[in-house]
Amino acid sequence: xxxxWFNLAADADDPALGFAIRWIEAVAQRVEFIHVITMRAGRxxxxxxxxxxxxxxxxxxxxPRRAVEFYRHxxxxxxxxxxxxxxxxxxxxxxxxxxxxxxxKKVPVVTWYTHPSLTLTLRLAHYFSxxxxxALESSYPYKKDxxxxxxxxxxxxxxxxxxxxxxxPPMILCVGRLSPVKDHPTLIRAAALLRERWNRPFRVVILxxxxxxxxxxxxxxxxQLVEExxxxxxxxxxxxxxxxELPNWYRRCTVHVNLTPTGSGDxxxxxxxxxxxxxxxxxxxxxxTLGEHADQLLFEHENPExxxxxxxxxxxxxxxxxxxxxxxxxxxxxxxxxxxLSLQIVGLLRDLPGKRSVQ
Numbered sequence: 001x002x003x004x005w006f007n008l009a010a011d012a013d014d015p016a017l018g019f020a021i022r023w024i025e026a027v028a029q030r031v032e033f034i035h036v037i038t039m040r041a042g043r044x045x046x047x048x049x050x051x052x053x054x055x056x057x058x059x060x061x062x063x064p065r066r067a068v069e070f071y072r073h074x075x076x077x078x079x080x081x082x083x084x085x086x087x088x089x090x091x092x093x094x095x096x097x098x099x100x101x102x103x104x105k106k107v108p109v110v111t112w113y114t115h116p117s118l119t120l121t122l123r124l125a126h127y128f129s130x131x132x133x134x135a136l137e138s139s140y141p142y143k144k145d146x147x148x149x150x151x152x153x154x155x156x157x158x159x160x161x162x163x164x165x166x167x168x169p170p171m172i173l174c175v176g177r178l179s180p181v182k183d184h185p186t187l188i189r190a191a192a193l194l195r196e197r198w199n200r201p202f203r204v205v206i207l208x209x210x211x212x213x214x215x216x217x218x219x220x221x222x223x224q225l226v227e228e229x230x231x232x233x234x235x236x237x238x239x240x241x242x243x244x245e246l247p248n249w250y251r252r253c254t255v256h257v258n259l260t261p262t263g264s265g266d267x268x269x270x271x272x273x274x275x276x277x278x279x280x281x282x283x284x285x286x287x288x289t290l291g292e293h294a295d296q297l298l299f300e301h302e303n304p305e306x307x308x309x310x311x312x313x314x315x316x317x318x319x320x321x322x323x324x325x326x327x328x329x330x331x332x333x334x335x336x337x338x339x340x341l342s343l344q345i346v347g348l349l350r351d352l353p354g355k356r357s358v359q
Contacts (some may be wrong), residue, residue, distance in 0.1 A: 001031045001032055001084045001085065001346070001349065001350060002031065002032050002033045002034075002081060002082060002083055003027070003031055003033070003034045003035070003084065003085055003087060003349065004034075004035050004037070004074075004077065004085070004087070004098075004102070004107065005024060005027075005036045005087050005088075006036075006037050006089060006091050006094035006098065007020050007039070007089040007091060008020070008038065008040070008090055008091050009038060009039060009040050009041070009042065010024075010036060010040075010041045010042065010044045010046075010052045010054070011040070011041065011042025011043060011044060012042070012043050012044050012045070012242070012243070012244070013042055013043050013242045013243075014242075014243075015208075015209075015240035015241060015243065015246075016177065016211075016240075018243035018244075019153070019155065019267065020089060021046065022158070022338060023338065023342070024036060025046060025050075026338050026341070026342035027087075027342045027345055027346060028046070028047045028050050029047075030343070031049075031346060032049065033050075033051075034050045034051075035051055035053070036051065037053050037054075037055065037073050037074065037077075037094065038052060038054050038055070039054075039055055039057050039091060040055075040056070040057035040058040041054035041058055042058065054069075055067075055069040055070045067097065070094065070097055071097070074101060075101075078101070083102075083105070085107060085108050085110065085349040085352060086099075086102055086107055086108070086109045086110070087109075087110050087112070087349060088110070088111040088112065088125070089112045090112060090114070090115070092111060092121045092122045093125075095109060095111045095124075095125035095128055095129060096121055096124045096128060099125075099128035100128075103128075108130040108131075108349075109128065109129050109130055110129060110130060110131045110345075110348060110349060110352070111125050111126070111129040111131075111132055111133070112132075112133045112134065113132065113133075113134055114134045114136075114140065115139070115141070116139075116181075117141065118141040118142055122142060123142065126142050126146065129146060130146070131148060131352065132146045133147070133149075133150050133345075133348070134149055134150070135150065135151060135153075135336075136149050136151075136152075136285045137149045138262060138263055138284070139263065141263065148348065150341055150344045150345070150348075151335050151337070152267055152270045152336040153338045153340075153341035153342070154267065154274050154332055154336050154337060154338060155338045156329070156332060156333055156337050156338065158243075158244070159246070159250065159272075159274035159275050160247065160274065160276075160329075161251065161275055161325070161326070161329065166252060166254045167253070167254075169200070169201035169202050170200075170202045170203075170253075170255070170315055171202075171203055171204075171205055171254055172187075172191070172202060172203070172205070172253065172256075172257060172311065172315075173204075173205050173207065173250065173253035173257070174187055174204070174206045174207065174208075174256070174257045175208060175249065175268040175271075175272070176207075176208045176266055177208050178206070178209055178211075178215055178218060178219045178222065179210065179211055179215050179218065181260060181261075182208075182259055183259035183260065183282070183302060184222050184259065185222065186301075187204065187257055187304075188222065188225050188226055188229065188231065189304035190304040190305075190307035190308040190311060191229075191234055191235055192229040192304075193304055193305065193308035194312060195231070195234065197308065198311075198312050198315065198316075202234070202315065203234055203236065204231075204235045204236070205238060205249075205253070206222070206235065206236070206238070207239075207240065208239075209239055222237075246268075246271060247271075247275055250271060250272045250275035250277055251275055251277075253272075253277060254277075254314075254315060254321065255277065255278045255279070255280060255311065255314050255315065255321075256269065256272035256273075256277050256279045256280070257279070257280045257307070257311075258272075258279060258280070258283070259301070259307075260283055261282060261283060261301045261302075262282075262283045262301070263283075266283075269281055269283075270289070270336050273289070273328035273331070274329055274333075274336075275325075275329070276326050276328070277325050277328075278297065278314050278321060278324050279297065280298075280310050280311065280314065281298060281299070282298070282299055282301040282302075283301075284298070286298070288335070289328070289331050289332065289335055289336065290328070290331070291327070291331055293324060293327065293328070296310070296313065296314070297314075298310075
């Protein structure tokens, strides 16, 4: 099977999107060839049966110029090779731009989307796509008629536990971009409550940066809140790191916290669990993964009291933390592993109706 793949970034060093390189690698092991048209390219090393074409965002090309580049690459690929199916990963605009041409060539399109934002572009992409795939049913904000939930595709070889004990004093880690939807104030206020209720030292590390300049006022407000609550010796901020460096951060922490609401589904929570770490979440979409520990690890969104109670409980069960973490890793392996996802993607693309026969 020969695939066309649309995506946002082909860049192993991208803190948020670097995982896409490993997805392509995993699927490339199961197909003949993949042509990747990406919004921007950075550093990557992909198998010989993968070729990457950038529309030039990394070169500063304007949107009209990028559209021209998109069609130039697409027409060249279709002229020089046959394509059996197209997988569009988190870039519905490419689905909208490419599907009319692909349909004329009898190339079916599957679009992956995992985000709470519902836009006109996504509505159009839904209409044009043969199937919509997502991580969890709750992480897709539109119609469910074409929807298939496949799990998150966590590279459990990269995100894996360590034999080394976590740091002392215990580190509470929160990984992700600094944006209002991530609800960091709840974590900062919970840290102030925990300082009063748990008579032991601990620290909070917020690892990430703003996604765009519009988030800078939010970042300033977080630093101001830390000062107001006199948490400078407890709460610290660290810049985002490449994905290859993330596992060591997870391994060093005692517990990871994800504060996004139901409907989001940050990959970082599953990455932390794959590293064998307890993860406190405000998103009910995690309930199935958390299994028998769901009530222990779920807290009420935007409720510092609820989070502080959960943190105190998890930090206090020192002898049970390792067993809890390994239980969560097994759940991620079973439900959200990359090998499982790659098999599902290839199987879905291979079985799509209305396309030419695939060997």
